[in-house]
Amino acid sequence: MDTRAVRRDASRARILETAWKLARRDGLGALSLHAIAQMVGMRAPSLYTYFPSKNAIYDAMYADGASQLAAALAHRPTATEPVERLRSRVRLFVDFCTTDPIRYQLVFERPIPGFEPTRESFEITVKALSSTRADLDAAGVHGKRALDLFRALFTGLVSLQIANDPGGQRWSRLQYEALEMFLARYANPARAGRRKPRPAKMAATLT
Amino acid sequence: MDTRAVRRDASRARILETAWKLARRDGLGALSLHAIAQMVGMRAPSLYTYFPSKNAIYDAMYADGASQLAAALAHRPTATEPVERLRSRVRLFVDFCTTDPIRYQLVFERPIPGFEPTRESFEITVKALSSTRADLDAAGVHGKRALDLFRALFTGLVSLQIANDPGGQRWSRLQYEALEMFLARYANPARAGRRKPRPAKMAATLT
DNA sequence: GTCTATACATCGATAGAC
DNA sequence: GTCTATCGATGTATAGAC
Numbered sequence: 001m002d003t004r005a006v007r008r009d010a011s012r013a014r015i016l017e018t019a020w021k022l023a024r025r026d027g028l029g030a031l032s033l034h035a036i037a038q039m040v041g042m043r044a045p046s047l048y049t050y051f052p053s054k055n056a057i058y059d060a061m062y063a064d065g066a067s068q069l070a071a072a073l074a075h076r077p078t079a080t081e082p083v084e085r086l087r088s089r090v091r092l093f094v095d096f097c098t099t100d101p102i103r104y105q106l107v108f109e110r111p112i113p114g115f116e117p118t119r120e121s122f123e124i125t126v127k128a129l130s131s132t133r134a135d136l137d138a139a140g141v142h143g144k145r146a147l148d149l150f151r152a153l154f155t156g157l158v159s160l161q162i163a164n165d166p167g168g169q170r171w172s173r174l175q176y177e178a179l180e181m182f183l184a185r186y187a188n189p190a191r192a193g194r195r196k197p198r199p200a201k202m203a204a205t206l207t
Numbered sequence: 208m209d210t211r212a213v214r215r216d217a218s219r220a221r222i223l224e225t226a227w228k229l230a231r232r233d234g235l236g237a238l239s240l241h242a243i244a245q246m247v248g249m250r251a252p253s254l255y256t257y258f259p260s261k262n263a264i265y266d267a268m269y270a271d272g273a274s275q276l277a278a279a280l281a282h283r284p285t286a287t288e289p290v291e292r293l294r295s296r297v298r299l300f301v302d303f304c305t306t307d308p309i310r311y312q313l314v315f316e317r318p319i320p321g322f323e324p325t326r327e328s329f330e331i332t333v334k335a336l337s338s339t340r341a342d343l344d345a346a347g348v349h350g351k352r353a354l355d356l357f358r359a360l361f362t363g364l365v366s367l368q369i370a371n372d373p374g375g376q377r378w379s380r381l382q383y384e385a386l387e388m389f390l391a392r393y394a395n396p397a398r399a400g401r402r403k404p405r406p407a408k409m410a411a412t413l414t
Numbered sequence: 415g416t417c418t419a420t421a422c423a424t425c426g427a428t429a430g431a432c
Numbered sequence: 433g434t435c436t437a438t439c440g441a442t443g444t445a446t447a448g449a450c
Contacts, residue, residue, distance in 0.1 A: 011433095027320035029236050033426065045427080046434050054426065109370055111318075113234035148367070149381050149388070156363020160355070163316055174356050181356070185388040218415095239443065252445075253416050261444065 012050045015040055016064060019057055024102045028111050031057075055115050058106070062117040065103040066124040069096050073128055082139040083183065089135050090154055090179055094172050097158040101166065104158065140187045149186070153178050219257045222247055223271060226264055231309045235318050238264075262322050265313070269324040272310040273331035276303050280335055289346040290390065296342050297361055297386055301379050304365040308373065311365065347394045356393070360385050 018039045023031050033054060037044040051057045076088050097104040105111045107125060117125075133147055141150070157178060161171035225246045230238050240261060244251040258264045283295050304311040312318045314332060324332075340354055348357070364385060368378040 030320050032424075034424075043435065044425095045429095045436085048427075049433060113237055145381060145384065148378055149385060152363035152367050152378055152381070152385070153360055154363070155366050156359035156361070159362050159366050160359050171355055171359055174352060174359070177352065178356060178359070181388060181392040184392055240445090241442075250417065251443095252418085252447095255445075256415060 008050070012060070015047060015050055015057070016060055019061055020064075020102075023061070023106075024100070028058075028102060028106060033057075058112060058115045059118050059121055062106055063121040063124060065100075065107045066117075066121065066128065068103075069093075069107065070124055070128040072096060073131060082135075083187075086135050086139045086183075087176065087179060089132070090175050093154060094158060094161075094175050098161055098172055101162045104162065108155070139183070140189055141183070142188065143186075146186045150182060153182055215257070219267075222254060222257055222264070223267055226268055227271075227309075230268070230313075231307070235265075235309060235313060240264075265319060265322045266325050266328055269313055270328040270331060272307075272314045273324075273328065273335065275310070276300075276314065277331055277335040279303060280338060289342075290394075293342050293346045293390075294383065294386060296339070297382050300361060301365055301368075301382050305368050305379050308369045311369065315362070346390070347396060348390070349395070353393045357389060360389055 015036060018036050019031060022035055022039065026035075031054075033044045033047050036057075037047055040047075047057075051060065072092055073089065076085070076092065080088065097108075110116075129151075132150070136142075136147060136150060141147075154175065157171045157175060161168070165171065222243060225243050226238060229242050229246065233242075238261075240251045240254050243264075244254055247254075254264075258267065279299055280296065283292070283299065287295065304315075317323075336358075339357070343349070343354060343357060348354075361382065364378045364382060368375070372378065
């Protein structure tokens with residue numbers, strides 16, 4: 001491969017890593033090109049060699065964070081029981097969010113006015129979250145309302161954990177209890193692992 | 208009362224109202240004294256007559272938002288059935304948060320690096336939320352874990368509603384369904400309205 | 415109480431030398 | 433590819449005249 005391209009990618013990676021470090025220290029909104037450049041050992045204008053704008057840096061960070069979640073979800077062991085698989089998803093999601101609140105904020109909230117991830121970067125998130133439905137379906141949980149409620153439940157745990165007990169476990173430790181509550185209401189044991197039956201269309205014409 | 212004090216309070220209120228308007232338009236972090244002053248019909252330095260710093264304005268906004276929630280919770284009709292009372296709390300909370308996301312953000316998250324509400328302002332929030340325990344207790348829900356899970360559930364609904372469907376109802380409409388799920392697991396009908404029995408301490412010495 | 419003027423810092427971004 | 437220099441704007445806050 002072109003050695004120039006390799007060096008360029010290495011520099012981009014260093015800049016990105018530094019951006020993460022500063023964002024975690026000072027907050028996403030306080031991120032400045034000046035501070036990044038100084039820590040990398042450059043001057044601010046030199047960053048424009050690697051990223052065309054500040055928002056491009058945010059977008060690269062977004063894609064980075066989303067990819068990490070997608071990769072972690074994809075690399076889970078596959079041959080487990082449906083409910084256990086759901087547990088592993090919940091555990092992974094809660095861990096992912098609480099171990100790096102800034103990353104969570106960038107990927108799942110809209111913390112920077114004027115910044116939206118590019119369509120390309122956003123697709124990574126969409127794919128990572130779309131597998132939620134599959135895991136729920138396998139555990140006998142069907143329907144859009146159940147999916148939305150599932151997401152709300154664990155987003156809430158994470159949100160309160162980060163806002164009110166950063167570094168602690170007050171809410172994150174409730175994740176399995178929360179999952180039990182959810183499954184008790186929404187899991188249909190009889191249909192677990194089976195497909196949702198296709199609704200009979202045009203029933204009137206058939207009778 | 209001193210007419211000077213009245214005029215002063217009126218000006219403070221006008222500044223505050225304008226600050227809310229701008230924060231809703233541009234985001235909390237983008238709030239600038241310049242823009243506030245311009246909209247009020249002043250110059251930026253004149254604001255320092257009414258607020259000693261920008262953070263003092265944030266704090267006044269925080270106290271304002273927290274007071275609105277406290278007042279709304281306090282003014283609910285009191286003579287209702289426990290579960291209905293819980294429903295009214297949930298409905299009010301979800302409405303409060305979704306009708307003004309910026310206010311929600313300021314009161315329940317830490318959106319501005321470097322700003323923390325003063326102890327005095329924070330007390331307002333604490334009192335508003337402390338009544339949650341009473342409402343839950345009356346409905347037969349006891350214990351710290353249940354309380355934390357209750358908060359997580361509805362914070363999650365609000366958070367996803369604001370982030371992914373602003374102005375819509377995709378998650379907020381699930382509030383009663385969520386409450387049902389929660390009560391099905393945590394409400395103890397036999398003990399509804401009664402005190403949680405004091406655990407027998409020193410059981411070993413009693414037997 | 416409100417103003418002008420200003421201090422002082424920081425920001426993102428561009429132009430052009432080397 | 434990195435630099436210096438600089439633009440142009442924005443930010444909070446203070447001093448002092450009126």
